[in-house]
Amino acid sequence: MGGTVLLIEDEPNIIEAIRFILSRDGWRVDTHSDGETAVDAVRHRRPDLIVLDVMLPNRSGYDILNDLRADAEFTDLPVLMLTARGQKKDRELAEKLGASRFMTKPFSNGEVLETVRALVGQ
Amino acid sequence: MLSFNALAFISIFYVALLFAVAFWADKRAERGQGGWLRSPLVYTLSLSIYCTAWTFYGAVGNAARSGLEFATIYLGPTLVMVGWWVLLRRLVRIGKTQRITSIADMVSSRYGKSNTLGVLVTLLAVAGTTPYIALQLQSVTLSFAVFMDGQSNAPEDLAAVALWVAFGLAVFTILFGTRNLDVEERHHGIVMAIAVEAVVKLVALLAVGVFAVFWVGSGPSDMMARIDASPIDVWALQPDRWMTMIFLSAAAFICLPRMFQVMVVENEDERHLSTAAWAFPVYLFLISLFVIPIAVVGLSVMPEGSNPDLFVLTLPLAFDQNALATLAFLGGFSSATSMVIVASIALATMVSNHIVMPIWLRSRSGGATVSGDVRDVVIVARRASIAGVLILGFLYFRLSGGGAALASIGLVAFVGVSQILPALIGGIFWRGATRIGAAAGVATGFALWLWTSFLPSFGEGAVLSAMVFQEGPFGLEMLRPEALFWIEGLDPLVHSVLWSIALNTLAFCVFSLLSFPSPLERLQGATFVNIFRYSDRSRGWTGGAAEAEDLLMMAQRIIGPSVAQGIFESEAAMQGKQGYLPDVTPDFMDRLERELAGSVGAATAHAMIAQITGGASVTVEDLIRVADEAQQILEYSNQLEAKSAEQERTARQLREANEKLLALSVQKDGFLSQISHELRTPMTSIRSFSEILMADETMGADDRLRYSRIIHDETKRLTRLLDDLLDLSVLENGQVTLNMEEETLSAVLDRAIAAMEVATGQQDFAIERSGEGEDIRLYTDGDRLSQVFINLIANALKYCESPSPRLTIKTGEAAGRRVVDFLDNGKGIPVDAQALIFEKFARVSDNHAAGGAGLGLAICREVMTRLGGGIVYLPGQGGAAFRVILPEARAKAA
Structure with missing residues (x-):
């Protein structure tokens, strides 16, 4: 496919896992671990898709998503949200803020891959 | 026979003597040497103005005509005096605590200081008293005439005598009745002069009686025989008329302006009542003791057709007892003058206070700002009123021509003033009595009295034509003056009293029940009805220290003892004094008023302070009572506040408990969310890498080893986490x-x-x-x-x-x-x-x-x-x- 994915996640093992899965499928995977500077990283890297964790150091994934959607440039940017908290209200909040998809950890590798493909293919 | 001039000289000398007595008594009182002037005896004797010339002369005439009926006139007052504890004591206490100046003032004050009522009662009193004064002038004139009978040097027109008497009385009354404006309207000189006159008239009547029994007759047993033999039907009992007379005399005894003046206004000491309660009936007994004997002897000795009303005078003269006749003349003269003096003072007070002063004050747009100014006006008004009352009496005497029998005029006056009774009695026993009710009652009674008693008293054809008596006004039989509502055959007096008092009372009650009293009426009503509850202490607000103490008492009731004492103590300390009683300075007043205003509002606080320091119409006791009520309301609302504070506390506790529960719930949510995160994170790695290992068989050994280690580490992490959680749970639960x-x-x-x-x-x-x-x-x-x-x-x-x-x-x-x-x-x-x-x-x-x-x-x-x-x-x-x-x-x- 050859698209770029920006993975915003702070847990090293999970970063490694997702990078492995997507790279093997032909995606270029950039990673960023800090919430505070995440929006700048998106502007800088201009990915085709973002995989965004909710629990990030310094800034929550929801706030980052909110900022991105407020920016006209990123209104339609596909965002796959990941969270280790699987509660209903987390999903609702994510949808309200404009997440393209929402997945709960632990995820299935295949599902992540399919979702990324689907989101970028739109 | 004495010459007219001698009699005139004796009269003038007697009046001069009274002047001296009055002057001396006033001087003594001014110097504070009241002493025995203020004894119960003087009080009792002053009550004897009830016995006017009408009773002095007329009782004998009445006895000659109707036997013992004259005694009913004395029985009424006797009953009132004996029952002083019930009624008179209240009247006197109210009079003293409320500083009542007249019966009109009493009624007006009770019903919310209504001047309308004051005017109404004043008019009624003037209407009822004027004939009475005329009666006195007539009796004096007649007694002069008795002496002048057949004398050549007698003045042609005896009316001139009446004029001179009226003039002399006016001068005397003005001199001693309005010398100054005493706050309590007491006239020591006049009371003393009246006491002397009371003695003179009693001695005179007793002397004539003793003369009749022991000189003309030959002792008591002979007298009893004469009475039996006389044409007088002593026991001509007419139950309805007698009952009416007893009631009427009792009512009049209370309501007559002059009686109210001496009994309530001039009262020095409430305790005097208890003495008068037995002493005055004794006086009445003595003064009526020889009435029947004089009448019997008169009828048998005097020539046919002699006026029995003058037997007291003519009997001694018939036996040429000039000295005794003169004494009897002085007795009658005393009866007449004392009544006129006191009645004119009482009326003048009412007229000036309720009619002249209100008009004068209204005519001055600025109101009465200078107090001395007002006092001058009051004195002038009083003097003019006295003169006016006497002129009215004189005119009545001249116009009526003195034709009617003396006693009937007296009874007419009695019926008139009795119309005040329902409003007065109702006012001091019934809190529900209202101004409207009182006005309605008095007005109704007044009108009925005019129609059934006063106007008919002039005789058929005088004011009301014979036609009116026969067929009623405009042919309305229902309204015939002596047969209202077709009820005929009643004695005219009984008829008049029955209708006027009954309808008066009915109107009073009905209108009282239908109307609502104003706040001031309520206050006054409560004070009057519960007079003994609120005025156990009779005291004056004179000294500065007393004022400070009164202020403190009042303040304590409004803002509580400790706060009030604090204010007073600090103020005293600021003034360099010790204790709790500072000087009552304007600054202090302002400060206190502000403090009180915080509790009872500015207007009330101002009124309260003004009352204690300045003196106003509401008494201190009232205000203290209001303060008590305010305190009760405050206490009640404090209780409510305490209750609502308690509820507030409970509510707060509930809120706190709720917040705690909510916080716990949030904590629990947060904790579960945290645990979820902490568990899912390592699981994510484990799952992901295990899937990678499963899916990719071409993976190098290094990678395989690395990913396996990650899985291993994350598993350990999970285990550690679970261990910690379990450990914490055990620790927290104390297990x-x-x-x-x-x-x-x-x-x-x-x-x-x-x-x-x-x-x-x-x-x-x-x-x-x-x-x-x-x-x-x-x-x-x-x-x-x-x-x-x-x-x-x-x-x-x-x-x-x-x-x-x-x-x-x-x-x-x-x-x-x-x-x-x-x-x-x-x-x-x-x-x-x-x-x-x-x-x-x-x-x-x-x-x-x-x-x-x-x-x-x-x-x-x-x-x-x-x-x-x-x-x-x-x-x-x-x-x-x-x-x-x-x-x-x-x-x-x-």
């Missing part, structure tokens, strides 16, 4: 079993450090210890304590960011407890995070490398609490610093 044993601190520390080194394999971490200081014997669960130490050392290892990390473990003592401090040389913990670090999942940084879930310190805290010690963060030590407070050294458990 932990402690393994208590004796150990030294150094041994526990050694174990902890050794365990750390095994676990981490780190050796480059410098740990400084205090050596011998650690030689502390403990009795505790060594493993648990060591767990805490391991945690602290591990934290230092994880988080100390110094290039050459160093941990110092110091023992010491703080606040009497053994402590172990763990200090590292890192950056320490930010102040805002220090409060949080002991909470579950509280990680200051997000350093996952540490691998902990943020439960370590929470567990440490729980462990230390279980062991009976504690753990706190020690700020200000450079690096991170934890202080473990060791459990108290206990005796080894037995």
Whole structure:
């Protein structure tokens, strides 16, 4: 496919896992671990898709998503949200803020891959 | 026979004597030498103005015509006096506490100081008293005429005598009745003169009686025989008329303006009533003792056709007893003059207070600003009123021509003033009586009296034509003056009293029930009806100290004793005085008024202060009562406030409990969310890498090994997390079993450090210890304590960011407890995070490398609490610093 994915996640093992899965499928995977500077990283890297964790150091994934959607440039940017908290209200909040998809950890590798493909293919 | 001039001279001399007595009494009173002037005897004698010339002369005439009927006129007052405890005592007490000046004032004051009522009563009193005054003038004239009978030098027109008498009385009354404006309207000189006159008339009548019985007759037994033989039907009992007369005389005794004046207004001391209660009936008994004998003897001795009304005078003259006749003349003269004097004073007070002054004040737009000014006007008004009343009396005498029998005029007057009775009695016994009711009653009675009694008294064809008597006005038979509503055959007096009093009372009651009293009426009504409850102390507000004390009393009732005393004490101190009673200065008044206004509102506070300091229409007792009521209301509302405060407290407790529950619920949510996160994160790696390993068989050995290790590590992390959670749960629930044993601190520390080194394999971490200081014997669960130490050392290892990390473990003592401090040389913990670090999942940084879930310190805290010690963060030590407070050294458990 050859698209770029920006993975915003702070847990090293999970970063490694997702990078492995997507790279093997032909995606270029950039990673960023800090919430505070995440929006700048998106502007800088201009990915085709973002995989965004909710629990990030310094800034929550929801706030980052909110900022991105407020920016006209990123209104339609596909965002796959990941969270280790699987509660209903987390999903609702994510949808309200404009997440393209929402997945709960632990995820299935295949599902992540399919979702990324689907989101970028739109 | 005495000559006219001699009689005139004697009269003038007698009046001069009265002048002297009155003058002397006034002077004594002014000098404060009241003494016996203020005795119950003088009070009792002054009441004898009830016995006017009408009773002095007329009683004998009445007896000659109707036997014992004249006694009913004395029975009414006797009943009132004997029952003084019920009614008179109230009247006198009210009169004194309310500073009542007349009966009109009494009625007006009771009904909310209504001047309309005052005017109405005044008019009624004037209408009822004017014929009475005329009656006195007539009797004096007639008695002169008796002496002049057949004398050549007698004046042609005896009316001139009446004029001179009226003029003389006016001068006397003005001189002694309006010399000054006494606040309490007391006239010592006049009362004294009246007492002297009372003695003169009693002595005169007794003398004539003794003359009749023992001189003309030959003693009591002879007299009894004469009475039996006489044409007088002594026991000509007419029950309805007699009952009516008794009621009427009792009512008049209370309501006659002059009686009210001497009985209530001039009363010096309430206790005098108890003396008068028996002494006055005795006086009445004495004065009526010889009435029947004089009448009997008169009828038998005097020539046919002689006027029995003048037997008292003509009997001695018939026997040429000039001295006795003169004494009798003076007795009659005294009766007439004393009545006129007091009646004109009473009427003048009413006229000036209720008619002249209101008009005068209204005519001045600015109102009465200068007090001296007003007082002058009042005196002038009084004097003019006295003159006016006497002129009215004289005119009535001239116009009526003196034709009617004396007694009938007296009874007409009685019926008139009795119309005040329902409003008066109702006012002091019934709180529900209202101004409207009183006005309706008095007006109704007034009208009926005019129609059924006053106008008919002039005789058929005088004012009302015979036609009106026969067929009623305009042919309305229903309204015939002596047969109202077709009820005929009643004695005219009984008829008049029945209708006027009955309809008066009915109107009074009905309109009282139908109307609502104003606040002032309520206040006055309560004061009048409950007079003894509120006025046990009769006192004057004269001295400054008394005022201060009164103010204090009042203030205490409004703002509470301690606050009030505080204000007064501080004010006294500011004035350089000791105690609680400062001088009543304007500044202090202002301050107090402000203080009171805080409790009762500005208007009330102002009225209260003004009352005590300035004197107004509402009495202090009233205000204190209002204050009591206000206090009760305040107390009630305080109770309500206390209750609502209690409810508020309960509500707050409920709110707090609710908030706690909510917080707990949020905590629980947060905790579950945290656990979910902490569990799912390692699981994510595990699942992901295991899927990778399963799916990719071409993977190199290195990668395979690396991913397997990740899975392994994450599994360990999960296990550790679960262990911690279980541990914490056990600790929090108190289910932990402690393994208590004796150990030294150094041994526990050694174990902890050794365990750390095994676990981490780190050796480059410098740990400084205090050596011998650690030689502390403990009795505790060594493993648990060591767990805490391991945690602290591990934290230092994880988080100390110094290039050459160093941990110092110091023992010491703080606040009497053994402590172990763990200090590292890192950056320490930010102040805002220090409060949080002991909470579950509280990680200051997000350093996952540490691998902990943020439960370590929470567990440490729980462990230390279980062991009976504690753990706190020690700020200000450079690096991170934890202080473990060791459990108290206990005796080894037995």
